[in-house]
Amino acid sequence: MIIQKQYIRNIDLYLDASYQDKTLIFGFKIENLIDGSVKRLGFRGTPSVGDGILPNIAGPVSRFNAEGKWIVHRDQPMETAHREVMWHWQEWRGRDDTEEKSDVRDVEYKRYPRTFVPPPSIELKISATGSGQLAVVSPATTLMGETSAQVKHIINLLLEFFDYCEVFNESLDEMAAAPLRRLNWRLLPPGEYPWPRLKEQIQELIERTGKGKQEVLQYRLEAINSYGPEFRAIGEGGFRGYIAFGFPDKRVYCFESMYTGNATYVFSDDWVTLSKLTKAEILNEHLQKDRLIHIAGWADKVHSLLAP
Known part of the structure; x- marks a missing residue:
């Protein structure tokens, strides 16, 4: 089945009762794209089977998917x-x-x-059909009452990028399963990164923030960087705007966001484990070692956490 729309409001018009309680996969064969490109999703270079990413922000659906949203109570x-x-x-x-x-x-x-409202954090990955055609696919989801909103979100996420979505069944007759290899983080090459050098690497991201926020953002990033992290990683795709600082000897990993939230997220797990977390899991307070709120006293807490 193929859905060709810019946005759907009622999934019942596209997935009738015959689809209920069935596990579905949503996606599309790359060769069916007009330009054949999936780079707009955030994939870098030539797509390979198993590559997965939290999609770039291209509109309101993908923004909600990556960043979540705020409900304002004007009443x-x-x-x-x-x-x-x-x-x-x-x-x-x-x-x-x-x-x-x-x-x-x-x-x-x-x-x-x-x-x-936390982000759904739906990740897409490159898979292959039984005949070897590359395709972009969503996680498998069983369609039922409590998952209908998620299914609608997945479909609209794909439609926002390509106005096109295919529906596959759980037998994967059309799709060959592949292990997921996430591409949500790009490690900077090893070496010394004093603030001027790091700033060059992330200048484009800094300039994407509002002018009134840039000075404060640079202040926070420079402060964490001054403690000499062993590595730094820049978010890709829907993680764009996040920078991770790794201090393995202290078992401390700091996640700083350029766009959302009001805190520095601190974790103690190893980087391999952290790099596999979804956006929703990073924002989940139960997994964090600490959460340093961006208010007076932030610098003192960073110092007590990272000072030799």
């Missing part, structure tokens, strides 16, 4: 929230001599209460 009284700003001032040193100073300050503002 409730406003609350006090905080945001960080970089504060600059001239400090008098005597005899008409001044020195420019900078610091991160918390600024209060009013907003409606919000509830965070």
